[in-house]
Amino acid sequence: MPRKERKAAKLWSLHPKLHDDVAQVLDEEGLQIDFLDADDEATNIKDRDTNVMGRFICLNAGCNFSGWSSKKVAMTIRMYPQQRYNARVYHQRCRNCKAVGRLVLDTGSYVERVTYWLKKWNGIEVQPPDFSGQSRGPHNSEL
Template sequence: MPPKKSKQVPKWSMHPQLHGDVSRLLAEDELHLSFYPNDSTSQCLKDYDTNIMGRFSCRNEACTASGWSSKKIATTIRLYSGGRYNARVYHQRCQQCNSLSQPWLDDSYAERIAYRLKKWHGVEMEAPEYRRKNVKPHHRALCEGCKAGHCSES
């Protein structure tokens, strides 16, 4: 009997369900882009690494960790021809059991994606002010963005 294949847990995800939020912010400057579900580095015209914020909950049922928030969720934004974009959001590992967890994202996702897309399309705007107060240390060993070389902390 062949050995069982272990289920590969994804190290990143995309969030097309948040495209409506991004789209509303882009429409303020009469920009209209569509979400591109194919994550292709070879077809990408531009890419940019940034961080967003959100909350993680450990998916390991045996783990007693209550979850954690993160102000540094590594994200790679990509622009494609034909007015298309996507964003790869990297997962983090639980500090207690090392299981991979996918985040629940806050408004920073749409804001940061829209900001970068507007910049790439020549929209003049002031840089957002990102305050760093009471920031907990970033655990590079638990961040899939760091491991992939797409986190500002890596």
């Protein structure tokens, strides 16, 4: 019997289900911005690389490393014409086996980062975020 083709692990994800949380914060400033499900690097009018927090679970059954948390999960926020946006969140690899981990995103940090940049791009004065958190582990950029 032929081997079953394994799907390649996704290296990034969009989170349209969090748009309601984003929209609620933006509504406080009178902003109406829609989520764009299609991630298109060619048609965006603004973008920003930033970081959010999250946890990753190693899905490799042969790996003895169950998961890890990260205060530095890379993300690219993009603004598109017609008041639309999306945010690509990049997944990390397990330090032990190099498999791509499954992301459990910190919703609060995602909403804060996305709304910060959407407000700023729309001319609303915003306070820069507080970066007082201390890292408790190495961040391997190769992963």
